[in-house]
Amino acid sequence: MMNFDYVRPASVADAIAVGSEKGASYLASGTNLLDLMKGGVSRPSRLVDLTRLPGLDRIEHLADGGLRIGALVRNADLAHDAGFARNYPAVAEALLSGASAQLRNAATVGGNLMQRTRCAYFYDAGSACNRRWPGAGCDALNGENRLHAVLGWSEGCIATHPSDFCVPLVALDAIVEIEGKSGRRELPLEALHRLPGETPERETALERGDLIVALRLPAEAQGFAKHARYIKVRERTSYAFAVVSAAASLRIEDGSIREARIALGGVAAKPWRAREAEQVLAGAAPDVAAYREAARAALAGAKPSGDNAFKIELAQRILVRALTLAAAGTPDRIPALPGSPFSSVAGA
Amino acid sequence: MTVELSLTRDPAHIRHGSNIGQPMTRTDGVLKVTGKARYAADNHPPGMVYAVIATSCIARGRVKSLDVAAAKRHPGVIDVMTPAHKPELAEDPDAKGNPFAFRMELLQSDEVRYANQAIAVVIAETLEAATEGAALLSPRYQVEIARVGLDAGEPYTPPVVGIGNPAEVRHGDIDAGIAAASKLTDSTYETPAQYHNAMEPHAIVAVWDGDRLFIDTPSQGMGFAQMRIAGLFGIPPANIHINSPFLGGGFGSKGLISGPQVLGIMAARLIGRPVKLVLRRSQMYGPVGHRPPTRQRIRIGTDDAGQLTAINHEARVTTSSFDDFYEPAADASHTLYASPAIRTAHEAVRVDTGTPLFMRAPGEATGSIVLESAIDEAAFACGIDPLEFRLKNYAEVEPTTGKPFSSKALRQCYAKAAERFGWAGRPLQPKQMRDENGFLVGWGMGTATFPAIMFQGNARAVIRADGKGVMETGAHDMGQGAWTALAQISADSLGLNFDQLTFRSGSSDLPDAGIAGGSGHTATVGAAIHNAGAAVIAKLAELATSDERSPLFGAGNAGVVARAGRLHRRDDDARSESYAEILARAGLAEVDATGSGAADATAQSQYAMHAHGAVFAEVKVDPELGQIRATRLVGAFAAGRIINPLLVESQLRGGMIWGLSFALHEEAVMDHRSGRILNANLAEYHVPVNADVPPMDVITVDEHDPHVNPLGIKGVGEIGITGSAGAVANAVFHATGIRVRNFPIKIEEIVMGLGS
């Protein structure tokens, strides 16, 4: 591994000051960053260790009914917080469907949001990759790409964002609190990750030195707690990234859907909010016909980026399943196999 | 230096008594779970430095330049070993001295033959400095187009497959058999490349002392390793001391010394200091062997009664561009099913990968999943239950040779496993069963088989003046439990209680125990131990029975039995004498003897020798999302004498999980243009995790085999994969009606196949 400086700032302001310098990189638990460094994909000259920053590891209940989650809260701590799992069950299920127990114990909220794509060509320093090397080309495009994007991709990059956590979050209008050189600002999570377009190397809306300090869930997100699920199809029962996943949250009143919140994972360079599908369901009866129509709407703009046409079909079916299960009601406790189709009663 | 495990243990560990047939827990278990077992990379001799291999990122071409100066400027870097700067070797690493000498890359040229090949070695004071030094080499290449996959070139007929087997075997008239068929299934299957992922990567700590070499390295074959290293460095084999007490898994990858291990020795020689070299996980994907991809066409003919008329099994395999190893996949069809006509044939294509080599059940695994799937197809075509179909076509003699089996309790395996599983009443048609949650349920089965192989191995037994015993053999514990099983045999062969025995193993300074491979280690070394023990006991008996002062005087050799450190008269158990008394009277400090074990050529020419088994699997499949989960696995195996049921069940269980992995998970994904492996890590190279492993039942069926070897041992290390992979694949068909012929079975095949 290359030699690098390691600094452990005492305050957020100090962190931003050193983190804004060229070659610096924030280090949370390192479950993603250190792998990238070992593979020679990331070569920061300075690591700015965030893990000792005071005050970023708290879960706070806000006066307006919202929830504020510090960027250093561990994935496992958040998922196992009883109040959190009760109010945001799909988020907790998504968290627990990700990685392994050991990784979740280490991984932070900020790190999960900012984790890089798992595109194998991105990890393989010998391949051409526009994200790593703007203008180099994209070896995934005509390569082994059965798991790549079907929505929002460009010829420049067909990678997906791998996070499970972000999928229900984006559906629930989560907000990211950022501190940077020019002060504090907020961004809807939906605007954090960028689609590749002409500039795949710009993965997020963060500028150099920008630090995510917290994630906020608005009060009304709790309104979906009774009908919320996260379903994830993967290539083994646990410890695998999503082939495709879906988060569905519903507000059902008087036998019809008042409001639906829907997002897909594993399909695009960002957690994919499916507003078209939400519109289809607003006011509809909670039945399979409506779910199918919603699923069609969600994937209407999809196209294969390679050997992955099946993902378009699969995404629709997962969406129908997630909606069916959400409508049936959130289970009392998070299933033993979180997110797994096998943890739930199959449709029809 | 030898590791010696004291066998005097807390009685709590001796759960059911001792010695052969007892389910003893591992003698080295406590050492392992407390972290005291010292694996190769745990060693740190004084003055040791680190070597890190720089690997090629192209699959074919030449290294045009390396920035050695940049690497050397990096603080801590001591030296950079390159084709231009390396110790002289006494032998060309590309020479083929014997069939087990596979070519290796020891920086003999700037040629690149596969991705992940060693192109330089950086030696530094720290691992970090060596790693960065390797990165700073920034190689430039002259790239040639890589040959990737089963269609990369003109197929040719290999000279031999596996270890010296003919590429084509014919039994009966295959054309007539096909013509006689009233039903013919004709299917083409593909199996993927699989790469070795033992928990412990290849590692070596090498120390030179003049022209003596001391190495700590995991090895499944220390004798072979000594010979190869001796040849390469021009020193006598006896100068090479290999210490290999524990392996963190081998699975065939540590059977022969690999290029990276030799590079560690070269690095130590180059700089004159002890060197440690450990492969990174990703570096396992190339120089240490792998299971090559195969494409197999199999035609099965049956008559109106469901009797086989022909099996024509053809396999195409890949091998490297520079060496010859041919996975004998089609040979799986030689022994299992009675057919008047059987043909197996192989063809090969050269690609730019490392040379494929032995990986747990080489040939048997790749062939079994295809044969068992095809038999399932044939049974279905005939409208016959798959178990009934197999029984109808049960081979009473080995089909391709006509030899009787030395023993074959396969019928009992079928019966016991089927009963435990609850196979009766299984609907013939697929897609008939659902569970209470609406998931599709399928039941499949497969037959397991593996040949009873023996190599050549030796042991030395000693009885000391205090009446206690020592057994010495350079055997290999890969985690399978050789320390324990061989010690059990040792204690019995010397007529000692387990705690009266010292068992020494895991070092090349001990008698050569051959190779721990082919599921033949316990049989081979067990026979050597048995013979060594018997020879010592014979000497003791001779001393006692020919001495008038002994209560055993006149009993004759055949007239005594050894038990718990004493010899007893067979006809009068009360008349006995301890080993210590016998030696004391004779004025001897010890008696010793050696013994060897090897296959009995006469018996082999008369009998076909195989272990057998039957595996039944249940899977559930999500009817819309296509996700598959195995929910039950039941296997019954007949493998001769069982030395230790706990260890044996663990081997079988592990094999069955690998079978499950073969059917559903495991695959190396290679970029079809560059020839680089894209998932050379344990996050993306999927093997089953605990959540994928269903409840499993492993049954062993008694089998007395008087022909295989004196102890009647057949071996259990590899058979578990065979049968299991096919059983799982057949269960997926039974659940869904979709016959997936590309393994591992992928979600898209099920999703698209099930329709919306």
Ligand SMILES: Cc1cc2nc3c(=O)[nH]c(=O)nc-3n(C[C@H](O)[C@H](O)[C@H](O)COP(=O)(O)OP(=O)(O)OC[C@H]3O[C@@H](n4cnc5c(N)ncnc54)[C@H](O)[C@@H]3O)c2cc1C
């Ligand atoms: C084998 C494996 C399997 C996995 N499987 C899954 C899975 O199934 N589902 C899933 O969702 N995830 C999975 N993950 C990814 C895992 O969730 C992430 O690695 C983890 O969340 C990253 O958190 P961290 O704290 O370790 O981040 P780090 O590795 O420390 O950082 C990751 C990135 O985020 C940046 N960063 C960190 N914190 C901040 C901050 N506060 N502000 C700005 N930038 C920041 C870092 O600079 C770095 O670029 C897996 C990871 C591994 C290694």
Ligand code: SF4
């Ligand atoms: S898909 Fe994106 S991340 Fe992957 S190689 Fe192409 S540009 Fe790089």
